Amino acid sequence: MTIGSAQSVVREVADDDLDLVHAAKNGDVAAFEQLVSRYDRKLLRIAQSITHNREDSQDAVQEAFLKAYQNLSAFREDSKFSTWLFRITVNQSLIKLRRQRASREASLDEDFRAAGDVLPKEVTDWAPNPEQLFWASELRDLLIKCLRELSPILRTVFVLRDIEGLTIDQTAEVLNVSQTVVKARLLRARLQLREGLNKYFSKQKESARAESSFYERLMQRTPHSHSRVADQLNAT
Numbered sequence: 001m002t003i004g005s006a007q008s009v010v011r012e013v014a015d016d017d018l019d020l021v022h023a024a025k026n027g028d029v030a031a032f033e034q035l036v037s038r039y040d041r042k043l044l045r046i047a048q049s050i051t052h053n054r055e056d057s058q059d060a061v062q063e064a065f066l067k068a069y070q071n072l073s074a075f076r077e078d079s080k081f082s083t084w085l086f087r088i089t090v091n092q093s094l095i096k097l098r099r100q101r102a103s104r105e106a107s108l109d110e111d112f113r114a115a116g117d118v119l120p121k122e123v124t125d126w127a128p129n130p131e132q133l134f135w136a137s138e139l140r141d142l143l144i145k146c147l148r149e150l151s152p153i154l155r156t157v158f159v160l161r162d163i164e165g166l167t168i169d170q171t172a173e174v175l176n177v178s179q180t181v182v183k184a185r186l187l188r189a190r191l192q193l194r195e196g197l198n199k200y201f202s203k204q205k206e207s208a209r210a211e212s213s214f215y216e217r218l219m220q221r222t223p224h225s226h227s228r229v230a231d232q233l234n235a236t
Contacts, residue, residue, distance in 0.1 A: 017081040025072050032072075036065055039082065042164060043089045049159040050093035050152055053100065060096050064089040079173055086166070086174045090156060097152055146196035154189040161186055 017038075023031035043064060047057035067088050068075075075084055147155055160171045161182070172182045 018077065021072065021075065021077075021081050024069070032069055035081070035085075039085055040065075043085065046086065046089055046156070046159055046164065047093040047096075049147065049155050049163075050090065051096045051100065052148055053096070056096040056100065057093070060092040061089060064092045067092070080170070083166075083170050083173050086160065086164075086170075087176070090160075090174060094152070142197065142200055143193070146193050149196060150189055150192055154185055154192065157182060157185040158189040158193070162190075 017035065020031040020035050024035070040061065043061045044057055047060040047064075048054065051057050051060065064085065068085055075081065147158070150158070156175070157171060160166045160174060161168065166174065168179050168182050168186075171186075172179045175182065
């Protein structure tokens with residue numbers, strides 16, 4: 001699919017969303033149910049990435065849809081409906097997270113400040129693509145573990161931009177921050193994730209080297225082991 005055709009599909013989805021929104025504003029509940037069906041799983045992923053609690057995530061998504069339905073008249077249509085819906089979901093998810101942390105007397109604002117919004121002076125290119133890593137089954141659990149180690153705001157930026165595929169501009173609109181802030185947080189999230197992944201792969205390499213060294217020492221002590229194994233296989 002070319003860039004032009006992809007952009008055309010995005011515009012068609014956005015136009016279709018608006019048609020459903022107009023119908024829902026006129027009292028067509030089924031139209032809104034179509035929007036729920038279209039975005040339910042995507043919103044759940046976003047909420048889950050913030051709260052890391054399935055029950056809270058489900059509640060946040062339900063509350064987000066309820067707020068969206070109750071406030072459809074407030075949707076000015078100067079942005080995509082999906083962007084507006086993502087913003088509501090992020091806000092509801094952050095509320096859930098604040099409640100989780102209330103018992104530990106932790107402030108979410110501290111996470112926002114600690115994340116920092118200053119671009120690092122030197123940034124090495126991110127590779128491999130984090131979205132490709134996310135969907136690779138053998139690395140999925142590892143990346144999820146590394147994501148959990150990020151602060152909530154960095155996690156949210158990464159999920160919106162690199163997993164859900166929002167543009168920098170859309171991500172900035174959802175989070176109500178500037179594009180520069182989004183880029184800074186995204187770079188910080190990617191670098192922290194890469195650091196976590198590098199630690200894992202370094203351990204794997206060390207383990208592989210240790211196993212190889214052990215195997216070599218074993219072969220030195222039993223130089224005819226290969227022939228004996230081969231003989232046993234041929235005899236069966």
